[in-house]
Amino acid sequence: MDEKQALDAFTALSQETRLRIVRFLVAAGPQGSAAGEIGQAMDGASSSRMSFHLSHLEQAGLVISRREGRSIIYSAAYPALSGLVEFLMRDCCQGHPEVCNPAVAALSSCCEPAKGASHA
Amino acid sequence: MDEKQALDAFTALSQETRLRIVRFLVAAGPQGSAAGEIGQAMDGASSSRMSFHLSHLEQAGLVISRREGRSIIYSAAYPALSGLVEFLMRDCCQGHPEVCNPAVAALSSCCEPAKGASHA
DNA sequence: TCATTATCTCAATGTCTGTTGAGATGTTGA
DNA sequence: TCAACATCTCAACAGACATTGAGATAATGA
Secondary structure: OOHHHHHHHHHHHOOHHHHHHHHHHHHHOOOOEEHHHHHHHOOOOOHHHHHHHHHHHHHOOOEEEEEEOOEEEEEEOHHHHHHHHHHHHOOOOOOOHHHOHHHHHHHHHHHOOOOOOOOO | OOHHHHHHHHHHHOOHHHHHHHHHHHHHOOOOEEHHHHHHHOOOOOHHHHHHHHHHHHHOOOEEEEEEOOEEEEEEOHHHHHHHHHHHHOOOOOOOHHHOHHHHHHHHHHHOOOOOOOOO
16 A cells, blocks of 8 residues: 555545445445445435446445446455555554554454444 | 544545645654644645644644644644544454454554564 | 744635536346 | 346536645744
């Protein structure tokens, strides 16, 4: 992840519809979701609007797509998301791990295999 | 961290100068850096430009400021950064921790007390 | 108080971005 | 091949954003 990629990723995430799409796909898991399904989840956004935002996200490297029959299935690009987090926090704390440990804790708890209710 | 805050944070991070400022301050640690110092680190950006971006970042909650004599010292708002990471990755992986563990690893390694060379 | 330094505020300008609607492309089943 | 469906592409418009330069505010030391 270099600065240009990070900038593209943050630009993509700075728009309400796109941020919702990414979070929707993050929660959807690796199997992803069809463009139409995503559009319905976004308050029934128009197809051209979805296409615009999905291709924006794909160009930014935050989602990936594959065709399945008539549908195009989008899913979160987890490695890119990890890379983005790492880029933003790189060289954090300078030997004071307590300042960024909350971020680690937040992510770790998310990634524990679900036992009951998960997130806070 | 709610959606509006996250959106403001990502908007703030989607601009080259502001992203550099945040990363500069993340690396600078909790003691922070004066506005003028930051401006010099940003290829000598003009004071009005720095002021614009720093107040943008402060409004977005990503940095905090304090006056020290004539200078205003800015520092990274580490809890906000942690919250942002948590918000983006919330509900990730749905029982498949392997998909977002790389993000945890990236952050964890950053946060280990420095022994030699730190980041990857 | 005055000069100096550090930073912020404001208005003007050019550029970028999101939305919309119409139409094109690709896929499926008959 | 045809009709139906899913998605993408394109041009146009309104609104938001970054930069600039001039001037205002705040703190310091003499």
